[in-house]
Amino acid sequence: MNLSIVIPLLNEQESLPELHNWIVKVMTSHNFSYEILFIDDGSTDASWNTIEQLSEQNPNVKGIRFLKNYGKSQALHAGFAKAQGDVIITMDADLQDSPDEIPELYHLICKEGFDLISGWKKKRYDSVLFKNVPSKLFNWAARKTSGVKLNDFNCGLKAYKNEVIKNIEVSGEMHRYIPVLAKNAGYSKIGEKVVIHQARKYGSSKFGMSRFINGFLDLITIWFLSKFGKRPMHLFGALGVVMFFIGFLAAGSIGVLKLWKLYHHESTILVTSNPWFYIALTTMIIGTQLFLAGFLGEIILRTKNNEERYKISKIIA
Incomplete structure (x- = not known):
């Protein structure tokens, strides 16, 4: 199979028929063998009914x-697991991504040898203040x-x-960073x-400030x-050594000062009256805790099990 087109969506009922017909037109004109994978991420409208109708029309x-x-990352994870094409295309369901771009993207992967090609919406039709900036x-x-x-x-x-x-793990909200995940996995030809970016035709944007904050x-x-995921002790251990x-x-400085005063028969005060005593005690405790965090990180890394991140109610195969 040439292409798998993975489309995560949330409440995009109005866009789906037009998007489907547009994709089919492009696939037919270029003689691609293909599959379209719609991932309904918990829509509350009739998006799933529309997907079922489209699957009856088109196997x-x-x-x-x-x-x-x-979330979008979990939807992509499910789509990636099911995709069978030699080349996988991801696109949004809101008609802002043009299926006419697919043939050239396919060419760049298959003919030019790229591992990953990312789209660049150089000219956008979104709000300048709330999305572009x-x-x-x-x-x-x-x-x-x-x-x-x-x-x-x-x-x-x-x-x-x-x-x-098939060799990257998309979790949490990491869909924005799939190129980084691919690079970290060893795929360097990115x-x-x-x-082309098109103005939204139906519905409303799912973008909010929470997505912007979560992105950072x-x-x-x-x-x-990427730096310490495989060796957390290198970070926490180093910080622990510094603090300790x-x-x-x-x-040591408190002890030396105390001995110097005793040697010279000067009056001394209790060690606990010196603020440096509490600084020393606090930093040594923090250093110990950082060491323990590093050990726990190493243990978790070696014993973790893959957990179920989402639940599927229906599948159209």
């Missing part, structure tokens, strides 16, 4: 329905932190080799293509995981 349409809204700030921070030189990490239109999506928190998480060493020096 290439498949679907997964979650019991409730688990935060997006630019977010993309700048992601480039600086990850070292992946992309202009638009959050574009839903992306293309992957099959082996890439490219970018300017794609996830960026910190993925930075930590500071405490040890502070305690």
Whole structure:
């Protein structure tokens, strides 16, 4: 099979028939063998009924329905697990991503040898203040932190080799950072293509300030995981050594000062009256706790089991 098109969605009933027909037109004109995987992330409208109707019309349409809204990352995870195509295309269901981009994305993966191609919505039709400006700030921070030189990490239109999506783990809200996850997994040929961005035709945007804030928190998480995910003791142990060493020096200085005063027969006060005593005690305790955090991290890393992150209510195979 040439292509698997994975489409996560939430309350996009009005867009689905038009999107389906558009994709089919592109697939037919280029003689692609394909499957369309709609992942219904707990929609409360009639999106699932529409997916069932489309699957009756077109046997290439498949679907997964979650019991409730688990998030885009979980929807992509489920779609990636089921996808069978040589090349996997992800796109949003709101008609802002153009299926006409698919043939060139496929060419870049199959003919040019890229592992991953990310879309770049260079000209956008979103709110400048509430989406464009935060997006630019977010993309700048992601480039600086990850070292992946992309202009638009959050574009839903992306293309992957099959082996890439089978060898990365998309969890939490990490869908924004799939190129970073791919790089960390060893896939270095990552490219970018300017794609057409269209104004939303139906419904309303799911973007909110919480997604913007969560994006930066996830960026910190993925930075930590890429640096220390396999060796947490290297971070917590190093910090523990530094804190313990500071405490040890502070305690030593108090002891030396006490002995010096005793030797010179000077009056001394209780050690506990010296504020450096509490600084030494606190830093040594923190150092010990950081060491324990590192040990616990190593133990968890070696004993963790894969947990179920979402529940599926229905599948169209």
